[in-house]
Amino acid sequence: MANSSPSVDLTTATILIFGASGDLTARKLIPALYDLWSEGFLSEELPIIGLARRSKTDEQFRAEQRESVSQFTRTGTVTDEKWTTFSRRLFYREVDITDESDHVSLKSTIEDVEREAVGDVISKRVAYLATAPSLFYPAVQALSRAEMIPRNSDDQWLRVVIEKPFGHDLESAQKLSQELSELLSEDQIYRIDHYLGKETVQNILLFRLSNSIFEPLLNRNHVDHVQITVAESQGIEHGRGGYYDRSGALRDVLQNHVLQLLCLIAMEPPALFSGEEIRDEKLKVLKTLSPGSKGPISEWAVAGQYTAGQSQDQAVPGYREEERVPADSHRETFVAMEVLVENWRWEGVPFYLRTGKRLPERVSEIAIQFKHPPMNLFTTVECDGDICSMVERKPNELIFRIQPKESISMKFSTKRPGMQYQIQPVTMDFAFEDAYHTSLPEAYERLLMDVLRGDSTLFTRSDELEAAWKFVTPILEQWERPEHTPEPYYAGTWGPAGALTLLEKSKRRWRTPSTRKKL
Numbered sequence: 001m002a003n004s005s006p007s008v009d010l011t012t013a014t015i016l017i018f019g020a021s022g023d024l025t026a027r028k029l030i031p032a033l034y035d036l037w038s039e040g041f042l043s044e045e046l047p048i049i050g051l052a053r054r055s056k057t058d059e060q061f062r063a064e065q066r067e068s069v070s071q072f073t074r075t076g077t078v079t080d081e082k083w084t085t086f087s088r089r090l091f092y093r094e095v096d097i098t099d100e101s102d103h104v105s106l107k108s109t110i111e112d113v114e115r116e117a118v119g120d121v122i123s124k125r126v127a128y129l130a131t132a133p134s135l136f137y138p139a140v141q142a143l144s145r146a147e148m149i150p151r152n153s154d155d156q157w158l159r160v161v162i163e164k165p166f167g168h169d170l171e172s173a174q175k176l177s178q179e180l181s182e183l184l185s186e187d188q189i190y191r192i193d194h195y196l197g198k199e200t201v202q203n204i205l206l207f208r209l210s211n212s213i214f215e216p217l218l219n220r221n222h223v224d225h226v227q228i229t230v231a232e233s234q235g236i237e238h239g240r241g242g243y244y245d246r247s248g249a250l251r252d253v254l255q256n257h258v259l260q261l262l263c264l265i266a267m268e269p270p271a272l273f274s275g276e277e278i279r280d281e282k283l284k285v286l287k288t289l290s291p292g293s294k295g296p297i298s299e300w301a302v303a304g305q306y307t308a309g310q311s312q313d314q315a316v317p318g319y320r321e322e323e324r325v326p327a328d329s330h331r332e333t334f335v336a337m338e339v340l341v342e343n344w345r346w347e348g349v350p351f352y353l354r355t356g357k358r359l360p361e362r363v364s365e366i367a368i369q370f371k372h373p374p375m376n377l378f379t380t381v382e383c384d385g386d387i388c389s390m391v392e393r394k395p396n397e398l399i400f401r402i403q404p405k406e407s408i409s410m411k412f413s414t415k416r417p418g419m420q421y422q423i424q425p426v427t428m429d430f431a432f433e434d435a436y437h438t439s440l441p442e443a444y445e446r447l448l449m450d451v452l453r454g455d456s457t458l459f460t461r462s463d464e465l466e467a468a469w470k471f472v473t474p475i476l477e478q479w480e481r482p483e484h485t486p487e488p489y490y491a492g493t494w495g496p497a498g499a500l501t502l503l504e505k506s507k508r509r510w511r512t513p514s515t516r517k518k519l
């Protein structure tokens with residue numbers, strides 16, 4: 001049962017979910033709202049209204065959502081008693097946002113539900129656009145025609161949440177920003193990048209800015225290079241082939257999630273911990289982002305596409321055999337690149353980024369590799385019991401494991417006990433699960449909570465978005481030329497050979513992140 005937590009503002013607002021028949025609503029939004037409510041973070045009076053084209057009763061909507069909440073909640077069994085209390089706030093109304101005649105009645109439809117739920121009209125609303133991107137603008141137009149976009153104040157507000165993709169390239173992103181800005185001010189738009197809602201991603205900044213022993217090392221004097229990996233073991237999920245083949249790894253994950261991680265690790269400390277200041281600093285990183293080499297794109301960025309192989313001991317098809325993917329598709333399912341952040345702090349330090357589908361494991365991490373000491377006075381050994389062999393010396397590493405088994409680890413050298421001076425590298429690990437004995441909140445819980453409290457720190461601002469598109473668009477254009485073919489890699493491997501060469505050129509190597517062995 002919900003219990004109120006004194007540290008949280010239990011705002012009474014209405015949550016409108018446009019596109020409420022879709023997957024996002026069932027898998028992420030309603031379970032996140034339910035978990036927030038379970039933990040006492042939602043006002044008892046907050047109505048949630050699903051809006052979509054299909055005709056459905058409140059009861060049907062509630063029954064459907066109960067099924068998915070039972071599957072996706074992280075806060076324990078959904079008992080009849082809990083569900084009855086929670087689901088009283090769930091409503092469903094049939095609305096076609098592409099039909100202008102529905103726009104006029106939208107306001108009275110919503111107000112009627114609010115009266116039914118709390119006995120009065122509510123002046124604070126969140127409109128979550130869980131729709132296809134082509135419907136973002138029509139949905140905002142519908143809200144505007146229905147006179148539901150007030151000038152935001154403490155007493156009345158509308159906050160509009162949109163999900164990526166925010167455009168397809170620089171030009172379309174600018175067009176979308178332009179359209180939305182005709183009807184909404186920037187502080188009314190919350191662009192979700194769910195990576196920013198992950199607990200361990202938020203920890204990056206906190207860790208950097210609250211531990212005085214690490215931050216002084218994070219610069220070109222001490223860091224050799226940084227590796228950011230967002231690896232997925234799954235291929236193309238059922239029904240996503242059409243979307244993915246128009247998108248690819250660069251648009252789907254690198255342009256947003258990976259670049260956001262890079263910003264958090266590379267940005268300067270903000271003068272104040274506020275949304276605007278943090279986003280100003282991230283923007284500076286994006287603006288100074290440059291290719292890892294002065295040569296053609298193929299010298300510093302690699303596209304790959306998986307072919308049939310083995311994933312987690314199962315035979316799996318290649319990308320071109322996936323549902324709704326054309327048999328001659330040239331779309332990349334893997335991308336690796338070397339980039340530089342050309343500023344005082346990071347001048348000359350390569351950042352290696354990679355993401356892909358059908359890699360050996362689902363694991364996301366940032367690894368900061370430090371420079372070696374100036375002289376190598378000792379030998380380094382790796383031992384199996386008493387049998388030791390000499391290996392290359394190992395650098396210090398600081399590793400943020402974003403998921404799964406969230407942790408922060410430090411690698412350093414120790415003397416191996418015995419009569420000789422021999423180095424044995426060891427790892428010091430901090431695992432969230434062991435330290436806090438609690439399940440971490442889902443990204444959507446945190447992000448929805450922040451929308452309700454009007455905190456936009458963890459949302460992408462339009463200038464950040466534009467800067468990210470500016471960087472990736474030339475690569476997209478190159479890769480979308482008919483003569484471009486991504487390099488094949490077997491499903492279940494760490495990507496194509498070209499990704500290895502990217503680092504080998506400078507005698508570096510990718511880490512092999514694994515959740516099955518120690519970091």
Ligand code: BG6
Nearest residue numbers: 164194195232252253257364403
């Ligand atoms: C989404 C992409 O943004 O992120 C998906 O569209 C990808 O293709 C997903 O699978 C990865 O997110 P997570 O949280 O599972 O790492």
